[in-house]
Amino acid sequence: MAKHDPALSLLFHALADPTRRSILIRLAETPARVTDLAGPTGLRLPTVMRHLSVLEAAGLITTSKDGRIRTCAIVPEALDPVRTWLDEQRAIWEARLDRLDAFVMNVMKEREE
Amino acid sequence: MAKHDPALSLLFHALADPTRRSILIRLAETPARVTDLAGPTGLRLPTVMRHLSVLEAAGLITTSKDGRIRTCAIVPEALDPVRTWLDEQRAIWEARLDRLDAFVMNVMKEREE
DNA sequence: GCGATAGTTAGCGACATGGCTAAGCATGAT
DNA sequence: ATCATGCTTAGCCATGTCGCTAACTATCGC
Incomplete structure (x- = not known):
């Protein structure tokens, strides 16, 4: 129960x-060079960098340099914390709804306009 | 397959x-007034607003005003698009890994340092 | 009506973000 | 050795974000 989870924020x-x-999504297809990634986006190299x-700071990709070419690849398990957080929230939110908060929600909805 | 899904970005x-x-998380517990939300955060009212x-623009909460009191509540299904996107990605990423990209990853890892 | 309470609006300052160009550096091909 | 390629660094500009204060509006309780 991290109060302010920095990793989650980065992600x-x-x-x-x-x-x-x-x-x-492009990298999910196959690892690619920086230039290859710049192409489709229409952005300049420094911007893509x-x-x-x-993405790398968030742990979503890894990059490595071979000669003058930097290759980027996805880190599949990087999404796990996001998924975990989402699961936790959904569990709580839905549990909450099963009680009579639904009623409160309805009242609010009616008053909304 | 939205090219640049604004809703997702907002979320x-x-x-x-x-x-x-x-x-x-606080709202998952129970709906609350703006002031109630400001308390725990230690932030000023305008900041919380x-x-x-x-959050409301992203569709994650709804708010409604009764008299001078604004009550905020969670919108549980708001997380669905996020979850969907995550599921899609994981499917693709893992499918990709099942092929021999794992090999490429390893090579890169070795060269990494 | 009067004062306290709850939100709201306006606007400021510090800093982050997302794009760019220009110039630099390292590597590969000739 | 030279040149093209691929990335990197430095720095600029416009805009966005996150916090604040001050002042305003709108209720509610008396």
Whole structure:
């Protein structure tokens, strides 16, 4: 029960950007060089690099350099904490709903307008 | 297959902040007034209001005003898109791993340092 | 009506983010 | 040795984020 889990924040923040999500999806297909990732996005190299370092800081990808080529690959288990948090929340939220909060919700909905 | 799904971005961004996550967890317990939410965080009212509007814009909470009191409550199904996206990704990522990308990963790991 | 209570709005400051260009550095091909 | 390629670094600009204070509005209790 981390009060303010930094890893979770990094993960969510990394996933909040559409460009980064598309990079992840591209990498899910196959590992790729930085230039390969820049192509589809239409972004410049330094910009892509930044996104990559955000993804790497969040632990979502690993990169390694062979010669002058940096290869990026996905870290599949990196999503686990997100999934765990989501599961926890859903459990709590739904348990809560099973009680009569549904009633409260309804009252609020009616008053809403 | 939304190219750049704005709803998803809003959701992830809303979840990226520890304060907002703690507000959600607090609201999972029971609906609450704005002031009630401000207390535990130690933040000022306008600051909390901002967080609430981010959460509401993402569809994670609903709020309604009765007299001078605004009550906030969770929207449990709001997490569904996140969960769906996560499931999709995990499916793809793992399918990919079952092929011999594991080999590539290993090579990269060895070269990493 | 008067004062306390609950939110709201406006606006500020510090800093982060997401894009860029320009210039640098290392490696591979010739 | 030279040149092209691939990445990296430094730095700029516009915008967004997160906290605050101050001042305003709108109820509620008396």
